[in-house]
Amino acid sequence: MKRPAFIFLIFILASSCISNKRITYLQNLPGNEEINLDEFIPFAAVDYKYVLQPFDIVDIDFASSDPELTEAFEFQGARNMRGGGMMGGAGGGGGDLFFFTGYSIDEKGYVEIPKLGKIKISGLTEEEAKDVVQEAINVYFKDDVFVRLRMAGIRYTTLGEFGSSGTKVILRNRATIFDALAASGESNILAKRNKLFIIRHYDGGTKIHQINLNDRALLNSPFYFIQNNDILYLEPMKIRQFGNADNLSSGLQLFGTFLASALLLIGLLTN
Structure with missing residues (x-):
């Protein structure tokens, strides 16, 4: 094989490798402080509180020294499921209690809410929504x-x-992007982190926002x-077309073999 063809082959294979800088989380990247x-790193929104939105699901519990008082404000089916402890894998996005x-x-x-009727709580924080429901129930039982x-x-x-796509549920009131990654099987090496x-x-x-997990x-x-x-979407690297993360090695070997054979054939035909 001629030397230029050999050098070209080495260049192609080297360009197929994935640099550690592209897959390492939380680096000190140039241009940033x-x-x-x-x-100590203060949170960007330390006083942030989530505002409830339409189609959210909230958990509302009622407590009293007289259990019969609270039964009037709960759906019978929901009360039975709570009592039965039917979690059904809520933490992993399967059945959702x-x-x-x-x-x-x-x-x-x-x-x-039974007996109270419809109460508007969207646009409110959890604490504000709780106060609104409490005021409504105080009309019946002070x-x-x-x-x-x-x-x-x-x-x-x-x-x-x-690692795992789909809808997930984290049973907490605050979770980081890395909590979400961990619960989703993390990202594979072919992701544009x-x-x-x-x-x-x-x-x-x-709105669509873009963040850098390497930064x-x-x-x-x-x-x-x-x-x-939130909907989290990770694009694949261009090398993804040669195989997924599980068979990347096999894909690169196949590609390298094919390219080497093609260059060898070209070398033989041009001699």
Whole structure:
């Protein structure tokens, strides 16, 4: 084989390799203020509180010294499921307990509670929504029934180069982007970690944001924490066309063999 052809082959194979810089999380990237180990990093939105939106699901509990008082404000089916402890894999996005036992906010921002009727809670924080429901229930029982309202977990969807794509539920009231990655089987080596797209819902519409998982500055980003109903999409690298993460090695070997054979044939024909 002629030397130029051999050099070209080496160049192609080398360009197919994936640099560690493209797959390593939280690096100090050029152009950004350096963040050292053990350095305190304040959150970008330390006072942020999630505002409830239409189609969210909230968990509302009622407590009283007289159990018969609280039964009037709960659906019978939901109460039975709570008592039976039917979690059904809610943490992994399979069966979701709160889909059946929680209160869904409709498109106009209302939840419907037995005896109390429809109460608008969209546009409010958890604490504000709790106060609104508590005021409504105090009309019937002054200081006898207490209300607890909270988000029924954080639901988000992963698409693209994740270990596991689909809708997930994290049973917490706050979760980071890395919590979401871990719950989704992390991203594979063929993902463009410097280009994670977040499709986020806002009042009246959505926005597409892009973050860099390789950049340590993400820790001080407003997108460090995921929100309910976020959609996370990871694009594949161009090398993805030669195989997925599981068979990348085989794909590269096949590609290298094919290219070497083609260059060998060209070399023989040009001699």
